[in-house]
Amino acid sequence: MAPDSQPLLISALPPTRRQERLAFAVMALLLLVFLATLPFRHHQLPRQDAFIPVVDTLLFIGDLITAVLLFAQFSILRTRGLLVLACGYLFASLIIVPHLLTFPGAFSPTGLLGAGLQSTVWLYIFWHLGLPPAAIAYALLKGTRVHRIDTAGSPRAPILAGVFGIGLLACVLTWLVTAGEAWLPPIMIDAMHASRIWEDIAAPLIIGMSMTAIALIWWRRSSVLDLWLLVVLWAWFIETVLLSMTAYRFSLVWYVGRFFGLASACFVLLVLLVETTTLYVRLALSVTAERREREGRLTSMDAIAAAIEHEIRQPLGAIVANANAGRRWLDRSPPDIAEVRAALEAIAADGHRSSDVMHSIREAFTQSDQAQTLVDANELIRETLSLVRPELEAAKIAVQLELEPQLPLVSAYRGQLQQVILNLVTNATDAMRAVPGRAAVLSMQCRPLEAHGVELTVADSGPGIDPQNLERIFEVFFTTKSHGMGLGLAICRSIIEAHGGKLWAEPGNPYGARFRMQLPARA
Amino acid sequence: MLTKPGMVFVVEDDDSFREALGRLLRSAGLQVKLLSSAQDFLIQDVPDAPCCLVLDVKLPGLSGLDFQSELAEANIEIPIIFMTGHGTIPMTVQAMKAGALEFLTKPFRDDQLIKAIELALERDRNRLEGEKVVSALQTRFDTLTAREQEIMSFVTAGLLNKQIAAQMGISEKTVKVHRGNVTRKMGVRSVAELVRMADALGIRRVKP
Numbered sequence: 117m118a119p120d121s122q123p124l125l126i127s128a129l130p131p132t133r134r135q136e137r138l139a140f141a142v143m144a145l146l147l148l149v150f151l152a153t154l155p156f157r158h159h160q161l162p163r164q165d166a167f168i169p170v171v172d173t174l175l176f177i178g179d180l181i182t183a184v185l186l187f188a189q190f191s192i193l194r195t196r197g198l199l200v201l202a203c204g205y206l207f208a209s210l211i212i213v214p215h216l217l218t219f220p221g222a223f224s225p226t227g228l229l230g231a232g233l234q235s236t237v238w239l240y241i242f243w244h245l246g247l248p249p250a251a252i253a254y255a256l257l258k259g260t261r262v263h264r265i266d267t268a269g270s271p272r273a274p275i276l277a278g279v280f281g282i283g284l285l286a287c288v289l290t291w292l293v294t295a296g297e298a299w300l301p302p303i304m305i306d307a308m309h310a311s312r313i314w315e316d317i318a319a320p321l322i323i324g325m326s327m328t329a330i331a332l333i334w335w336r337r338s339s340v341l342d343l344w345l346l347v348v349l350w351a352w353f354i355e356t357v358l359l360s361m362t363a364y365r366f367s368l369v370w371y372v373g374r375f376f377g378l379a380s381a382c383f384v385l386l387v388l389l390v391e392t393t394t395l396y397v398r399l400a401l402s403v404t405a406e407r408r409e410r411e412g413r414l415t416s417m418d419a420i421a422a423a424i425e426h427e428i429r430q431p432l433g434a435i436v437a438n439a440n441a442g443r444r445w446l447d448r449s450p451p452d453i454a455e456v457r458a459a460l461e462a463i464a465a466d467g468h469r470s471s472d473v474m475h476s477i478r479e480a481f482t483q484s485d486q487a488q489t490l491v492d493a494n495e496l497i498r499e500t501l502s503l504v505r506p507e508l509e510a511a512k513i514a515v516q517l518e519l520e521p522q523l524p525l526v527s528a529y530r531g532q533l534q535q536v537i538l539n540l541v542t543n544a545t546d547a548m549r550a551v552p553g554r555a556a557v558l559s560m561q562c563r564p565l566e567a568h569g570v571e572l573t574v575a576d577s578g579p580g581i582d583p584q585n586l587e588r589i590f591e592v593f594f595t596t597k598s599h600g601m602g603l604g605l606a607i608c609r610s611i612i613e614a615h616g617g618k619l620w621a622e623p624g625n626p627y628g629a630r631f632r633m634q635l636p637a638r639a
Numbered sequence: 640m641l642t643k644p645g646m647v648f649v650v651e652d653d654d655s656f657r658e659a660l661g662r663l664l665r666s667a668g669l670q671v672k673l674l675s676s677a678q679d680f681l682i683q684d685v686p687d688a689p690c691c692l693v694l695d696v697k698l699p700g701l702s703g704l705d706f707q708s709e710l711a712e713a714n715i716e717i718p719i720i721f722m723t724g725h726g727t728i729p730m731t732v733q734a735m736k737a738g739a740l741e742f743l744t745k746p747f748r749d750d751q752l753i754k755a756i757e758l759a760l761e762r763d764r765n766r767l768e769g770e771k772v773v774s775a776l777q778t779r780f781d782t783l784t785a786r787e788q789e790i791m792s793f794v795t796a797g798l799l800n801k802q803i804a805a806q807m808g809i810s811e812k813t814v815k816v817h818r819g820n821v822t823r824k825m826g827v828r829s830v831a832e833l834v835r836m837a838d839a840l841g842i843r844r845v846k847p
Contacts, residue, residue: 433722433747441662444667455662465655
């Protein structure tokens with residue numbers, strides 16, 4: 117997978133400032149709640165047997181979905197870090213099941229699965245010792261190419277191995293804490309309160325692991341996922357700190373601690389889902405836009421192909437007709453040499469004409485592979501006019517220029533734009549030839565648009581365009597000219613629209629025709 | 640074969656193609672009039688000779704197809720051969736349905752065009768001759784008195800003298816005299832011939 121196609125995923129996308137601020141605000145809020153709880157840490161609350169089943173169920177589902185999302189990210193990015201992290205979440209969610217079942221008072225007074233006094237607390241310790249090492253491994257493995265699993269293979273095998281291994285581990289641990297309870301150091305003195313082992317050994321171990329993970333993730337964080345993982349570990353850390361301060365189940369800090377775990381897991385899951393759906397929506401939109409653009413391009417390619425066909429068939433038809441005529445004049449007795457010569461000359465002229473058509477098409481489209489450049493419309497107009505100066509002078513056409521200075525630059529394929537202007541100027545010149553009596557004036561204007569763009573106007577003093585034809589002249593086969601040359605207005609419009617602009621015609625004032633072209637300025 | 644030389648009107652907006660067609664058709668011994676728009680054709684004097692129109696489908700102003708229906712509305716009967724640089728099937732169907740003789744896509748073979756033109760001129764000549772016969776008949780018919788014209792329409796409807804007399808409220812003898820005049824003035828020898836003339840003139844009555 118190419119590196120530049122990765123950052124669409126939250127596990128690779130760097131966080132924005134806003135996301136970072138939100139995450140840190142959440143962490144600060146958690147800290148505040150923690151500090152607010154401290155004065156009441158010895159406060160004992162009534163025992164609620166329904167509390168653990170509800171919290172555990174929510175945590176189970178939340179962690180499971182998070183694990184699935186992470187496996188999905190892994191199947192695309194194939195980094196070992198993601199696989200380890202996903203396994204960590206899967207372990208956290210699976211180990212909740214026996215924890216819930218063995219918790220005294222949840223389903224039976226002493227817990228199911230033949231649980232003893234120590235079973236559920238050991239499961240709690242395993243549970244909380246699961247995710248921090250996974251996060252540490254994730255932080256250590258992430259990013260480096262060396263640790264990437266071969267992307268050519270299917271992601272199914274490592275995922276299945278991970279799921280199977282974690283499932284097995286959860287089963288073994290469950291068996292250990294139930295059937296092998298006697299071999300484990302006792303932590304709980306009775307169903308309500310714990311011995312010093314919890315406060316002195318287990319809790320500090322979890323806290324130490326969490327702190328290491330937090331430090332590593334903080335140090336190496338680079339993606340949106342890292343950011344929220346940090347929040348999870350922070351909540352995890354606070355939960356353990358809170359719980360380490362009490363030896364009693366169902367104390368205030370105990371309740372708040374469990375609540376911490378729940379809130380953070382749900383919150384992170386929500387963030388993951390929101391991020392994923394946002395990315396999905398963006399992806400869907402961009403696919404739609406891309407499809408639309410491709411269709412638009414096809415339509416204009418159609419128009420261009422048809423216009424080229426039309427422009428080429430005309431001289432081609434004339435060449436064939438002239439060749440046949442020449443042959444027939446030769447076959448006569450006596451042959452009419454003058455007619456044959458005229459036919460041959462016409463053939464040569466039509467050959468040149470088709471070559472000119474090809475040339476102007478080439479001029480307009482060979483540059484489309486190259487990058488767009490920033491174009492100063494005024495400069496382009498002056499340059500284009502200098503190209504046609506001899507013809508304008510020969511036709512005794514006066515040029516009136518109104519170019520406003522300080523125009524915004526237009527991002528465009530310069531050659532294409534020049535062909536369009538050239539085409540409009542040539543049309544205007546031809547139109548004015550049709551009205552011999554009037555003074556021939558070609559006026560060109562260029563002015564900035566309020567909506568950040570440039571408007572270019574080409575007006576002539578010719579016969580004008582029949583109002584009912586103002587739109588039809590942009591159709592592929594429509595012509596009001598007696599000799600087709602250049603690109604044709606259909607292609608001109610395709611080019612301008614491909615630049616995000618507009619091209620249309622309107623009656624001149626007081627007579628003649630006016631073509632207006634609007635182009636958006638560089639973004 | 641042609642009593643008078645035919646005239647081919649070429650309406651094509653592309654200068655060089657129009658000139659090429661002119662050169663080609665003249666080489667085939669045809670009389671050609673080159674025009675650049677449909678409007679130019681309308682202000683032409685169409686000679687009293689077989690004519691045909693070679694028309695480009697896309698024309699400035701009025702398109703070839705629009706022009707075809709305009710001619711039909713104005714009752715101007717002239718065979719039309721269409722040319723196009725880019726023929727679509729619906730376009731061809733529309734033109735042929737409206738009575739076009741041929742639809743050629745550029746570039747086309749010269750004999751294709753010339754053959755189509757000869758066919759068109761032939762058809763137009765037949766139409767002109769038919770028109771001439773009818774107009775001669777009409778001249779003869781106009782020499783009949785009103786009563787004789789009425790009797791001719793009854794006779795050609797197959798009525799007997801006695802029935803005609805009863806219908807018109809005159810004697811059978813008078814009918815016979817008028818009938819003799821009709822036969823003489825129209826220059827016919829049989830009732831069958833008279834019936835054909837009445838058909839051509841469009842005056843034959845249906846038997847009441």
